[in-house]
Amino acid sequence: MGNDYIYWTFSAAAQSISALVAFLLTGYALVHTFMQAAREKDDSLDEIHSALLLIYHKRLTNLAWLTGTSVILSLVVVYLNRSGAAIFGLFVIIVGIIDLLAIVTALAFVVSIVDPSKYRKVAEKELESIQASKTAPAAEFFDAFRNLERLVRDYLRDKELYVPSRGAPRMSYSFRQMIDALIENEKIDHRFFEELIEINKYRNLVFHGHVDDADLVMLEKTHKAAERVKQLE
Numbered sequence: 370m371g372n373d374y375i376y377w378t379f380s381a382a383a384q385s386i387s388a389l390v391a392f393l394l395t396g397y398a399l400v401h402t403f404m405q406a407a408r409e410k411d412d413s414l415d416e417i418h419s420a421l422l423l424i425y426h427k428r429l430t431n432l433a434w435l436t437g438t439s440v441i442l443s444l445v446v447v448y449l450n451r452s453g454a455a456i457f458g459l460f461v462i463i464v465g466i467i468d469l470l471a472i473v474t475a476l477a478f479v480v481s482i483v484d485p486s487k488y489r490k491v492a493e494k495e496l497e498s499i500q501a502s503k504t505a506p507a508a509e510f511f512d513a514f515r516n517l518e519r520l521v522r523d524y525l526r527d528k529e530l531y532v533p534s535r536g537a538p539r540m541s542y543s544f545r546q547m548i549d550a551l552i553e554n555e556k557i558d559h560r561f562f563e564e565l566i567e568i569n570k571y572r573n574l575v576f577h578g579h580v581d582d583a584d585l586v587m588l589e590k591t592h593k594a595a596e597r598v599k600q601l602e
Contacts, residue, residue, distance in 0.1 A: 382468045383443040390436045393475050397429070397482060415545075416570050417577055420491050425482065432474055439464070439471040492578030503585040507575055510583035513591040514572050520598040521547045530554050544569050556601060561594075568594060 442464040481487065521544070530550050542550065548569070552562045571587045 380443070380447050382465075383440045383447070386436055386440055386443070386468060386471055389472065389475055390432075393432075393479060397425070416495065416573055417488050417491050420495055421487065424491070428478055428481075432471075432478055435467070435474055436471045439467045442467060488577050489579055492574045492576075495574050496578050496580060504582035505585045505588045507581055507583045510572075510575060510588045510591065513588055513595070514568070517568070517591055517595040517598065518544050518547075520595055521551070524556075524598060524601055525550055528554075528556070530556075544572075561597060564590065564594060 446461060446464050484490075522542075525542070525547055545566075548557075548562060548565045551557045551565075552559070557565075568587065568591050571584070575583050
């Protein structure tokens with residue numbers, strides 16, 4: 370056989386890795402479509418989806434460079450082996466390791482994008498970046514948030530600033546849609562709007578992170594926001 374096994378191994382590796390990457394990108398496009406559909410149905414996933422997309426983009430970028438390198442090096446091995454002369458064994462081993470690494474990395478990426486707990490993991494990671502010095506029970510924060518949500522809903526209902534969906538007896542707006550209605554109708558200033566956005570973002574992370582404790586500062590901000598809503602004319 371001479372060195373034919375090298376030719377067939379690395380030419381097949383280049384083709385296989387190229388096909389794997391094409392299949393991977395097709396699968397990711399499908400997953401991305403599902404994520405967008407879920408995001409439209411539940412805007413509490415906005416922050417998590419944004420964080421996930423940044424993570425996926427970074428991993429895809431690294432994977433693209435790795436797979437591109439492995440394909441090019443595999444073709445270099447094939448080219449150097451064309452005369453049938455033995456090529457440097459260490460170089461063949463290194464390229465083989467890179468090819469295997471590209472395949473393993475691609476499979477690991479596939480596993481990560483179909484992980485059912487990816488939302489919780491991202492939410493927990495985002496919450497860690499907040500670094501709360503003092504905490505309160507998450508249940509207490511949710512109670513405060515529900516009170517704030519109720520106050521905003523009642524205010525919009527009293528001012529007739531919403532249109533119920535299909536004659537629903539209660540407002541069907543999400544909290545984000547309600548505070549959008551407040552700013553669009555000039556009922557609150559931009560600074561207060563940003564505070565409400567921050568509270569809503571934190572609520573979404575706590576909810577999807579399934580944590581037991583919440584930041585005491587965010588709890589106090591939620592109480593203060595509720596008092597400001599009560600004072601709206």
